[in-house]
Amino acid sequence: MNVLIKPIISEKMTMVAEKYNRYGFMVNRKATKMQIKKEVEDIYGVKVVQVNTLVQRGKSTSRYTKAGMITGQKNTFKKAYVFVDKEDKIDFFSNI
Secondary structure, three states, X not given: OOOEEEEOOOHHHHHHHHHXXXXXXXXXXXXXXXXXXXXXXXXXXXXXXXXXXXXXXOOEEEEEEOOEEEEEEOOOEEEEEEEEOOOOOOOOOOOO
């Protein structure tokens, strides 16, 4: 099972990462905190202090088009906030 799907890279998460050493990831819905911790430590070579998880409910969307109003639903996904040790940093852009 692939635990980590992708890191969450936004302005807000970048500021939080710089200030608090906390990084966000989209993860598999069935992944546990221990699996997430082990995967992050293996991939990025850092020491994980704490993991918080939440399930982000898919939001309903609507838009107006020539054909009329179109409604839809975004996907539900699970997020993990990973707290890293003070001395460690994760650089997502090092492989580019």
